[in-house]
Amino acid sequence: MTDLQLRIAVVVPSGDVLHADFAMSLARMCAATQGLRLNVINTKSSIVAIARNNGVELAQEFDAHYLLFLDSDMMFPEATLLRLLMHQRDIVGATYPKRVPPYNALGTVLPGDVSKTASGLIEMARIPTGCLLVKMSVFEQLARPYFRFDANETTGDIIGEDYIFCDRARSAGFRIWCDPALSHEIGHIGQQVFRIPLVQSAETIPSETTPSASQ
Incomplete structure (x- = not known):
């Protein structure tokens, strides 16, 4: 199969707003992959599992x-x-840090030998789906809905749709891989609130007319 015949569905689950930095990353990636047939699909939902399932169905319609x-x-x-x-793997992606301290990397390395393969990949038990490439034939081996939530009945913790997908894919015989080099180049966009320090007195707070106030 040549690159010109390869059809890729790029699925972006979201709410109503996309981050500007994400949009620029997506635009640059699409420009760098002009030899492939890309279909960029935005699936909006307040429930991310629904957005992912809708994305899979649209990718199937595209015959990706x-x-x-x-x-x-x-x-x-x-x-x-x-x-x-x-x-050339069935499921391969990158991981990235949580956006809350201590900012640990998401996902779980497969227990046992964690050494990299010859291709530099690390096999995972679970990997987040924020940057994940899946061969469409994987979904043919899974029952719908492909993405669903679950719960740990002992701890009461909710298990995310991405980890449940990994569990089900591995149970179906698929292996999951992480590219550690790419993972170091991924950014997880968060939000930070800025406040005036309490030690700063009211007399030293600049007014709106002060040029530095807009910095």
């Missing part, structure tokens, strides 16, 4: 060979899609 999930709070290199395709 691969689906690339890119969450709307991601920043990524322009060669992201090409680098993931080169691995």
Whole structure:
């Protein structure tokens, strides 16, 4: 199969707003992959599992060979899609840190030998789906809905739709891989609130007419 025949559905689950930095990353990636047939699909829902399932169905209608999930709070290199395709795996992606302290990387490395393969990949038990390439044939082996939530009845914790997808895919015989080099180039866009320090007195707070107030 030549690159010109390869059809990729780029699925972006989101709410009503996309981050500007994400949009620029997506635009650069699309420009860098002009030899492929891309269909960028935005599925809006307040429930991310529904957005992902809708994205899979639209990718199937497009008759895609691969689906690339890119969450709307991601920043990524322009060669992201090409680098993931080169691995020629059923499920391969990148991980990234949580947006709350201590900012641990998401996902779980498969227990046992965690050494990299010859291709530089690490096998995972679970991986987040914010930057994940999935061969469409994977979904043919899974019952709908492909993405669903679950709960740990002992702890009461909700298990995300991405980890449940990984569990079900591995149970169906698929292996899940992480590209650690790409993971170091992924950004997870968050939000930070800025406040005037309490030690600053009211007399030293600049007024709106002060030029530095808009910085």
